[in-house]
Amino acid sequence: MKGPVHEDAMDHTTIDETHIAERFVLGQLDPEESRLFEEHFLGCAECLERVELAEQLQQGLRRAAGRRAAIATVATAGLLAWWTRPARRLALGLALLLAAGLPIALLLPRIARLDRELGDARSALLAQQSTRERQAAATRTATQTIDQHRNAERQEAARLAGELERARQPQVNVPILALSLVRSGDGAKEPAARFRFPRDSAPWAVVSLEPSDPGFPVYRVTLRSGGRARWQGGGLTPTPAGLLSFSLPRALLAPGDLTLDVEGLPVGGAPVPAGTFPFRVVP
DSSP states (O other): OOOOOOGGGOSHHHHHHHTHHHHHHHTOSOHHHHHHHHHHHTTOHHHHHHHHHHHHHHHHHHHHHHHHHHHTTSOGGGHHHHHTSHHHHHHHHHHHHHHHTOOHHHHHHHHHHHHHHHHHHHHHHHHHHHHHHHHHHHHHHHHHHHHHHHHHHHHHHHHHHHHHHHHHSOOOSOOEEEOOOOOTTOTTSOOSEEEOOOTTOOSEEEEEEOOSOTTOSOEEEEEEETTEEEEEEEEEOOOTTSOEEEEEEGGGOOSEEEEEEEEEOOTTSOOEEEEEEEEEEOO
């Protein structure tokens, strides 16, 4: 038997080593120790739980002892049938434990520790399951986003392929925009050239103009609207008749006043103005 426990030594290490909770339930503490332990476990959830477990086990062992006394009166012929019932078999096992003198003080701390470990294991398992569910949801979201991007890319590729196929086909009823050079001093007048896309025409217009100086090997053209450049193309070479021809998409020829500025590009030199060609696109 352990020696008496003083008030300053009433801590969990001493309680575990001296099995105070179990001895308290069995009534093996002296009055002073009982008083000190009562003051402690009333404010300690862990020790209160150990006292409750000890009381439950003590009650179970008492019931098992009563059943053990009843077993002794069972006839030998009915003993085998009685043994096959699970509840009585458990009672007999508890009675045998009691008869073997297994110290309760050694069992209860282990039961409490295993119960805590089981709770921790369950909490860890739930956390792992929650993490896996979040990862699976994130994976599904990423997969859906990738599929949406792929579908959009396929649709865009199909659209561009259709436009390319239409561009390769022979174009009929293509409108032609023939422009005349504007001399200096005519900038204040309204554009003399007017252009209207015919109904149901091709989405392109062919532009034909004659630069003011046909002596350059290559030319550059800039399309402007309200003074702002909307398109610029270089590498234009004149035809044998001295004309420049190129095509513009309908999207660049919005209704309003537009201007084509032509520049000659000498070899190794700076661009040289070669004419301004204003025109008006009529709705």
